[in-house]
Amino acid sequence: MTILDWTERFKGTAALPMDVRERLNKSARVTHMKKGDQVFGPTNIPDSLFFLYDGRIRVSQTSDAGREIVLYRIEAGDSCVLTTACMLAEEAYNAEGIAETDVTVVILPKPAFDRLSSEEDAFRNFVFAAYSRRLIDLLRVVDDVAFGRIDVRLAERLLALGDGLKEVRATHQNLASELGTAREVISRVLNDFQKRDLIEQSRGLITFKDKAGIGAIAHSA
Amino acid sequence: MTILDWTERFKGTAALPMDVRERLNKSARVTHMKKGDQVFGPTNIPDSLFFLYDGRIRVSQTSDAGREIVLYRIEAGDSCVLTTACMLAEEAYNAEGIAETDVTVVILPKPAFDRLSSEEDAFRNFVFAAYSRRLIDLLRVVDDVAFGRIDVRLAERLLALGDGLKEVRATHQNLASELGTAREVISRVLNDFQKRDLIEQSRGLITFKDKAGIGAIAHSA
């Protein structure tokens, strides 16, 4: 296997001096995981730092009753601060990360992380920024869940998941888990959207008929 | 005015060498604010780091419609990472911090913060830990709002606010803002508690009659 220079992929490492990057490439471990794998979770608390080289990870939280809500997604080039957070806080948490695609993960041992964040401003700022983004993400989730209407949230999420395409491949249950609600609720709202000729539905697939109309609902908050 | 050695108050600074602490005492600014003052908010984005020397700050988020939810509280000895987060992410946010008591705040200019977090492991870990706690706090808020029953959440919050005392001084609107719901909802639940002889109510005051009963509700999730 060829050696992967992952340091070019991350804002916090790309700008580092060559010797530092070479050292990193030696001390970090690169792992691949399959779509659907659990990257981290309550029973799988890592003692190292995660960086996502390639793919996408969905971070969600599950209630005692088994209902689920998606908190945010980690994209390639981003680091996963939640695992570090839980390491540091040493608190129970019930969030988990699922690989939404095949993923390539860089695992940096804590000593290397400590050394890097003390010696390299660029790296430290990168980590702080990652924390910040997640905090902001969660503020948004709180706002949506506490104050948002479900039709608005669903319209937003459909557009986000559809990203440029004219259809979304997801079951009603999938969408319910995105928003932290029940399948029946999603079914009702989607049927309403359908009656208003905004979408078409078939098993596991939603097709946009009037994206502007969906957008209007999404922005009517 | 006597010079306040605030560095002894924070985990991240108390263990530092004396010379570093003296330098910090010179570069930081100590400010006092009155109960009720806005320490930070959407229109008041600081370019420095906040440390809370004394008092308590309530951090809450307000919806477009004007409904409010309390996210967490900052206690003495803690740092306020949300302001830094927003600085770094440079994103709009609608959280604000209100002084719940008279407070003493230490403001550390960014250059001093950068230098400190690069040079001192203890300080850097302190900041990371502060971020982590807030992330965990927000996970809890999301869980509560998305999946929690309102009577359970209210019971929990009453006990938290009553902390050891036999009464809670708060209006129904105050409690609604704690939980991100409407006053009417709180009124209904409190009347139910009253009918079950768990509390007594008078204008702006709730008195526990059966704290164990309230506790039972709080833990029935």
Next chain:
DNA sequence: GTCCGTTAGGTGACAATGTCACTGACGGTT
């Protein structure tokens, strides 16, 4: 192909929570 189990989705009744409009109750000021 048929059979069959699994999964996706539909439906109606009901419960919990949020919204709205309005009312009265209380405390302080004049």
Next chain:
DNA sequence: AACCGTCAGTGACATTGTCACCTAACGGAC
């Protein structure tokens, strides 16, 4: 006493969540 602002109570209704149960679609196994 009269006035005023804040606090709380109430009923009607809308939205969202829960539950029980159903049907339809799909994908093997045979």
